[in-house]
Amino acid sequence: MRNIKITVEYDGTNYSGWQIQKNTGETIQQKIEQVLTEINQAKVSVCGASRTDAGVHALGQTANFLLNSSIPTANIPQAMNRLLPNDIICKEARDVGLTFHARHDAKGKKYRYRILNQRYRSVFKRDYAYYLKYPLNVTAMQQAGRYLEGTHDFSAFAASGSSIKDPVRTISSLEIKRRDGEIWLDIIGNGFLYKMVRIITGTLIELGSGQLTVAEIRKIIANKERNQAGFTAPAHALTLMEVYY
Numbered sequence: 001m002r003n004i005k006i007t008v009e010y011d012g013t014n015y016s017g018w019q020i021q022k023n024t025g026e027t028i029q030q031k032i033e034q035v036l037t038e039i040n041q042a043k044v045s046v047c048g049a050s051r052t053d054a055g056v057h058a059l060g061q062t063a064n065f066l067l068n069s070s071i072p073t074a075n076i077p078q079a080m081n082r083l084l085p086n087d088i089i090c091k092e093a094r095d096v097g098l099t100f101h102a103r104h105d106a107k108g109k110k111y112r113y114r115i116l117n118q119r120y121r122s123v124f125k126r127d128y129a130y131y132l133k134y135p136l137n138v139t140a141m142q143q144a145g146r147y148l149e150g151t152h153d154f155s156a157f158a159a160s161g162s163s164i165k166d167p168v169r170t171i172s173s174l175e176i177k178r179r180d181g182e183i184w185l186d187i188i189g190n191g192f193l194y195k196m197v198r199i200i201t202g203t204l205i206e207l208g209s210g211q212l213t214v215a216e217i218r219k220i221i222a223n224k225e226r227n228q229a230g231f232t233a234p235a236h237a238l239t240l241m242e243v244y245y
Helices: 028-040 073-083 138-148 196-208 214-223
Strands: 002-010 057-067 088-096 108-116 150-153 168-179 182-189 238-244
Touching (some): 108 196, 138 168, 138 196
Antiparallel strands (some): 002 088, 150 168, 168 182
């Protein structure tokens, strides 16, 4: 029995998120498990580092699974990619210790939220960036972002429906920059609450449009009330960039 760690990239547009759930459409985990079960000729269960929501993409999702097959590890990506749909690809496979767990052993994750901030929409970016025609004050967003860095109780930025009891998380970096008509919000943390990145993004968008002030961000964090933070930004513009171990 071998424990294999893989890195996968996917376009989440047509999926109901990463995790297999009852009474939902197809998921990324489901597709990968089907392929690995065929390769292994026995049931394979996959554990992902991040349970990305429906519509969210990944450039560097990681996962691990136990494998009985004699297939060389170096050949696993090629074997998987022959069977996977075109919107999911395995980029790397490595042997890891039997105790390795993709989610529990992760030290941090990096997400990117893309805002298309220009006069017209883009046909080619419509599934990957959130379009906003009105200008945003990036300088104010950057100032507010600095208040969100560090270790805080992020209850105000968590959607209901999560079973996680401890809302304290550490954001080590929150960088906001302009790139070719887009605004990128890059956030690195040791973990994220349910829809936390999207709620932070929605709050910063409201700030950038003048609906909130920088001083109010500190109050939102301190008060820990979800209804004081901004809206939940759409899922399609969010990408899991990397998982750190």
